[in-house]
Amino acid sequence: MELIINMGLLSMLAMTAIAIVRIKDLFAVAMLAGIYGLISASFFVMMDAVDVAFTEASVGAGISTLLMLTTLAITGRFEKADKKSRTRFALPLVLLTGALLIYGTLDMPSFGAADSPVQEHVAPRYLNDSAQEIGIPNVVTSVLASYRAFDTFGEVIVIFTAGVGVLALLMRTDLPPISSVKNTASMEEHMVLRIVAKMLIPLILLFGLYVQFHGEYGPGGGFQAGVIFASAFFLYAMLYGMNAARKVIDSSLVQVLAALGVLIYGTTGVVAMLSGKNFLDYSVFSEDPVHAQHLGILFIELGVGLTVATVMIIIFFTFSGRSQVEGERD
Amino acid sequence: MNFVGLFNYWIVMVLMMIGFYIVIAQGNLVKKLVGLTLFQTSVFIMYITMGKIEGATAPILVEGEALYSNPLPHVLILTAIVVGIATTALGLALVVRIKESYDSIEEDEINRKDQEC
Amino acid sequence: MLAHLPVLHVIIPMMAAPACLILRRRDLVWFVALAATLMSFAVSIGLLLQVLESGPISYEFGGWEAPWGIEYRIDLLNAPLLLLVSGISAVALFAARKSIEAEIPKDRHALFYIAWLLCMAGLLGILATGDAFNVFVFLEISSLSAYTLIALGKNRKALWASYQYLIAGTIGATFILIGIGLMYMMTGTLNMADLSERLPEVSSSRTVFTAFAFFIVGVCLKLALFPLHVWLPNAYAYAPSVVTAFLAATATKVAVYILIRFKYGIFGFDFAFSSLPLQSIFLTLGLAGIFVASIAAIFQDNLKKLLAYSSVAQIGYLIVGLGLANETGLMATLLHMLNHGLMKGALFLALAAIVYRLGEAKLSEMHGLASRMPWTMAAFLIGGLSLIGVPLTVGFVSKWYLVTAALEHDWWPVAGLILLGSVVSVIYVWKVVEVVYFKAANERTAEVREAPLSILAPTWVLVAANLYFGINTELTVGITRMAAVSIFGGL
């Protein structure tokens, strides 16, 4: 039965991709990209990749669709027909790369084989020893936050770089001070939505915190929690207007928090260096090694969650602030 | 060369090429970024199908003996997804600035405006 | 503290960047950024000395040993490059304070320095890491911050150039990701040393061949090898001039380093040249790149674009050195990476001085500038001579070893073409010299004063380095020879 569902999901992915190529209405393309993210997230669930499904759903289906829609609100909806000369050049190149890729798959270990090199070399140690060495059930979080913690540090820096980049490009310092702007939200007539949102937002924030601290035992962790936390603010900003949202979250505070998250992550590592161990070695935090790993992973996930949440808020507010110039509204 | 074993990878390769085609062939800047997202997401799907073992469960340890899929590709893909969204966010910020200064997000119009001034 | 040197040069800028976001005030952020860069430079010097006396250093993160955790590996190949990147960054950052006042609005300066620190941290991270996937993560950090830095340029074309660089760079990075994925699929490990042990036994399979092909195409897109170089001229021409000085001297060299590390370190010498006719591909593309780019450079009016095209040509020399596939060839490439970094750094910093005074670097508006800005133009002249490869300059040293490497194979035509490439570069350097020195100063350049000392001093530091390493080649040649021997010896 799982094979049928896999094939069904993959064929839906292919159909969505082909539809995206042909549709010229960019709003529809943004929505189909959201559907593409959703299907690939469900495919990840079928492939036992629960944490990745979590992240892909919240990032692929949620954040990237919202960002694309915010951009389309500024740049306009319809796309021009693509030029024949470009497609004639692109098709052979794409077919050539595709042929090389297919050629590459001929010697691959077959799908789901338990004896392929991937399953035998590095992975068994994580699965067998992580219970004793780190003591948390979710092996993905233990690899993410302890064995390969420096990769995750690089990742937090990538998100921080994106936040700095979007700020450097779109930051507007000429926005009127918050107090003076009357709150004229565009969604006044959607009273139903505002009531429901008012009920939902605390629940979403609570769910975000649950995901943050549940990362060791089930799917979840810093990234997913950060994105969920930020999506609560997006909902508030969309329904109550940007000025109300800017009253809630002050832009300089958000930037300081984003920097703070990265610094929390960095100091967790540097503390290990100060006492002679290597960077990001958690055995410094307490004499019992397993307990030390728990503490280390907790700090790491806190730093990651804080940075991801605040950078997502920075990116969304900077984009929406930019469209305020266009519409001069809310 | 078993057909079913590699079928997953072939569909993933087709998805990659569709994404790659969009990036190269379509002129609209936002559409290129969508193509880039498709291309990267299908590379992620390739990574994840690598780690799956037939009849295994997710790498979250439960009591008693159980066969788990490989957790390492999941960690790599968590990083790659975040890299993907960071690139898309920066790309969209550039598109907004380009729209404000060129008043168009079609590649050939922008090139034409570049030649003029 | 000495044990932590291999990681300090990356951690310091990575911690300084968020700290700067909290500080927010312009001059304070510049000071912290400069301090962090100088500390990284000092750490790199310490690392080089440590590697010279005690051989390659390995540093495991979190205390987990190599294939399971991530490992930093510093050896003779990347130690000198660490020095180059942090050195050029320190010098360029010193000039940045004055230079960006004319090009970037005031409220963006703090964010500019933060993006600069992140770009440097990314490049240093790529050089030092011993883990294949870590290369991809730090490649993305350096690329994302490079897109931001380029997009801060004054002209609206900077935005369009940065967008094109983003698309080309992300496609390159995704190709590298596919390459790493396929390599991981066939060997099960991500650590470079572990990969080099386990790859030979599966090297006959078609998947490893595809992995190698995708990896090479991805890296060549990143280092702007001839057919894939379309994004580079615009990106370097319209970026703020200090950013071009930093990126031109370092970013492409780091990409060549990745190529060398993976081609020789992991795939091994025989695989690299037997499966794919790489030797002939590199030679043809490199030589074609030299001539096409140099000829394109001759017709450019915008001086920055002219030097950007000459950078593409110089990258052609690097790839030709690799294409020669012998020890001296590799040594010539390593040497030219260092020398080219110094040359282009000096030239673009001189350009930053010109842009600071004139607002833009159009040749048609620089008549008789030498009489007004003698020091800047003298620096530009020496940089140009070094570009051509005149004796007593750094360029001559690397051209010399490049030609000897070609002669070892006694491929006379290749050696001839290399020298012909230098002749072509004479043309476009002379074109600039002729406009600047021998034309009378018109009203446009009449009242121009000499560039401020804070831009001139760094330029002359690099020019002095150009001359010093041109004359006393014992240090650079010695290290690169040992590095080449260690790589070739190791196979």
Place this chain on the structure above:
Amino acid sequence: MYTAAAFAVLVAMLLALFRAFAGPTLYDRILAVNVFGTKTVLLIAVVGFMMGRPDFLDIVMVYALMNFISVIGILRFFEYTAKNVEVREE
């Protein structure tokens, strides 16, 4: 039992997808996205039970949340452009 429900939901998703491709007006597409989101929620819930790991229901919660937020987002930005740009139905 689970297989029947999972198969039915899969078919429903397929049909909703066709509506998303064909949908003449943009509102049909938004409706299709909404239906598709709810069906994915059901599919993952049933699959979680089918694979014997029912504790994956956090993912289902996120799906529902993201589906709601993206539908609200689409409406807000579409209505926002509808005011500036006249609405051209295909």
Place this chain on the structure above:
Amino acid sequence: MEGILNIVSWFLLVFGGFLCISGAVGLLRFPDFFTRMHAASVTDTLATAMILIGLFIQAESWLVQVKLVMVLLFVLLTSPTAGHALVMAALHAGLEPVLPKQKQASVEAGR
């Protein structure tokens, strides 16, 4: 007791599945936006409720049951709201429902 619960949950799941398909077919075949809206949203909430309750019966640990109830409440709260917002936006943008022929004529006459 065990058998009855199984049968009830089996019935709920299968009927929920059938409702899903009927809603989706309705989504495809109905002439205009508002009728599709009706088909989709009605079956949506009911089918989701039935399938989730079917799973609720099957769930062993109480934690899973709590999660199922949370998801059910969330979907029951948000999906009608989204439907409402969608219809409001459609009407606001001037999308006219397709009325049957003779009523269409009388409305035209009346206007």
